[in-house]
Amino acid sequence: MLDDEDRRILRYWQEEPTLTHAELAQRAGLTTGRTTRRIARMQDLGVVQGVGVVIDWAALGYAVEVSLRITLDKTQGNAFDSFMAQARKVPEVIEIQTFLGRVDVRLSIIARDMAHYQQIYRSRILTLPHISEIEALMHVARIKTSEGLPL
């Protein structure tokens, strides 16, 4: 579906998402027209979803980030669906992932400080349905954040 030229464009682009098509073309050693056509095709195919901004929550006053690893009570048939539906309603939840493994669901939660976190945890998290176990990982630092693919 994709060839080496496509991959080359994506490699440079994911490294520097703010590059223009002309700059990308220059780095990939292609003409701008060819690069633009290839990007348009990859967008049509859904390979390229877009360029999003990365929000620094700490700069907005959310200094605390906690990862909650949750095991659900799967004897309840709708445990996943009703848990997820309720978790989506908590504004401080910025990410929900589901897994195959020891952990069923992971929530990323942000809070202004530990007192705020404690309040969210008690009033909004512990009240979510079908939780059987929770483990918390407190976020210290991001070492690598690129999320680039090894193309």
Place this chain on the structure above:
Amino acid sequence: MTPLDDIDTRLLRALSMDAGQSAGALGRVLGLSQPATWRRIRRLEEAGIIHGRMLRLDAEKLGFGVTVFLGVKLALRGRVSLEDFERAVSAIPEVQTVEHVLGLYDYRLRVVARDLSDFERVLRRRIMTLPGAGDVEANVLLSEERLAGPL
């Protein structure tokens, strides 16, 4: 920086979904002129609230069918330098993110692979051989949702 007003918040929301929209198009939705929109984006960038841009790719369409989160505990804590571990793990192309956490594990890694056997190769040859890597727990990602957060 002055606190965010309602328009900033809506702008951030729109940008986090699709930063590729032009200032003109965004402004029309928010009822702002193009230069006013552009100034607001600049201000959010200068305040560090917009931390950067990220190219969003469909990993599966690019042949990366498996995403695994690894919890890694360092063995012989105190005797391995964290910097050595961090440098080595960040250099692995399949490792997309590295987070330093407090709790059951020391690090949380996001790893992409073509399939499970490719993941096994990465795990055995690259992760398990890292300086100081001890206990490793793997959870295979099934689904993922990013939410707008408390904006």
